[in-house]
Amino acid sequence: MSAAQRLAGKVSIITGGAAGIGKAVCERFGQEGASVVVADYNLAGAEAVAAAIEAAGGRAMALQADVTDKTQVDAMVAKTVQAFGRLDVIHNNAGIIQVKALLDLTEEDWDRVQAVNLKGTLFGIQAAARQMIAQGTGGRIVCTASAAARRPNPYFAHYSASKGAVVNLVQASAVALAPYNITVNSVCPGIVATAMWEHIDKVISSEEGLPVGETIRRRLEGVPLGRVQAPEDVAGLVAFLASDDAAYITGQAYNVTGGMVMT
Ligand SMILES: NC(=O)c1ccc[n+]([C@@H]2O[C@H](COP(=O)([O-])OP(=O)(O)OC[C@H]3O[C@@H](n4cnc5c(N)ncnc54)[C@H](O)[C@@H]3O)[C@@H](O)[C@H]2O)c1
Incomplete structure (x- = not known):
């Protein structure tokens, strides 16, 4: 069954589009008819995703952009407009994690995580x-926060803080941009099968003397739907928020966690 074409004619940018959740969103947007700019600091990865979208009959372009650098983020939008004529949707999704105990966190650790997850999101929104x-035609902004914004984890306090701040930044931006018919929402994924959770599992399992995979297995006991979520589970929500069906939704933070978080 082919996907709905809810994003036909829309021009979109997805940051962190080369891998994981961002890659799934790029593919989904391509299937739903959007022109897709796959933005990532990993250019080779972004090119592979863009090529796959084009091979499937979609329209896509890869761009190298480090979201911590305002000049590169501004250039990312300018190059998108140069190539596709406009911008309708951005998904500020690039993010990093570091697994480290609270009392061991250094100023550099803090700054690096906030720079990508929080400052990068601000630059993308702006x-x-x-x-x-x-353009005067409204727009859609979706940002990737995390269930960690709601249920902080002692192994990554700085990451949890950055994602809590993303939820708050999204709310303030929703109010600021509402007069322009631009909606701003965040998505809060739980335990998604990507390189990021593989890394979290490896470090915490080793820290606690558990076999690889055991941290994820234990966390899954708290997930009512009982399985690790796929990046595609997040992509479905992002595509909805980018579509006309979500025209009256703004300033919200949506859990997509298989029921692990309900508030
Ligand atoms: N995996 C999870 O369980 C999970 C859960 C909640 C939230 N998230 C969030 O989802 C987003 C995507 O995570 P993922 O699991 O797909 O991670 P991932 O590591 O698989 O992919 C992240 C992508 O972002 C890119 N990236 C990193 N820093 C960048 C920068 N400065 N500029 C441009 N690109 C950059 C990487 O090159 C990579 O392609 C992140 O914001 C993450 O915090 C992930």
């Missing part, structure tokens, strides 16, 4: 909103 306001 650059996209400026373009959308200039």
Whole structure:
């Protein structure tokens, strides 16, 4: 069954699009008819995702951009408009984690995680909103927060704090951009099968003397739907928020956690 074409004619940017959740969102947006800019600091990975979308009959372009660098984020939007004529949707999704105990965190650890997860999200919102306001046709901004915003983890306090701040930044941005018919929402994934959770499991399992995979297995006991989520589970929600069906939704933070988090 082919996907609905809810995003036909829309131009979109997905940061962190080369892998994991971002890659699944790029593919889903491509299937739903959007032109897709796959933005990532891993250019080779972004090119592979863009090539796969084009091979499947979609429209895509890869761009190298480090979201911590405002100049590169502004250039990412400018190059998108140059190539596709406009910008309708941005998914600020690039993010990093570090697994480290609270009392061992250094100032550098803190700054690095906030720079990608929080400052990078701000730069993406600003650059996209400026373009959308200039176009005068509204727009959609979706940001990847995390269940960690709701249920903080002692192994990554700085990451949890960055994601809590993303939820708050999204709410303030939703109010600021509502007069321009730009909606801003966040998604809060739980335990998604990507390189990020593989890394978390490896470090925590080793720290606690458990076999690899055991940390994830134990966490799954708290997931009512009982399975690790796929990046595609997040992509479905992001595509909905980018679609016309979500026109009256703004400032929200949606859990997509298989029921692990319900508030
Ligand atoms: N995996 C999970 O369980 C999970 C859960 C909740 C939230 N998240 C969030 O989802 C998002 C995607 O995570 P993922 O699991 O797909 O991770 P991933 O590591 O599989 O992919 C992240 C992508 O972001 C890119 N990236 C990292 N820093 C960047 C930067 N400075 N500029 C541009 N690109 C950069 C990487 O190259 C990579 O392609 C992140 O914001 C993460 O915090 C993930």
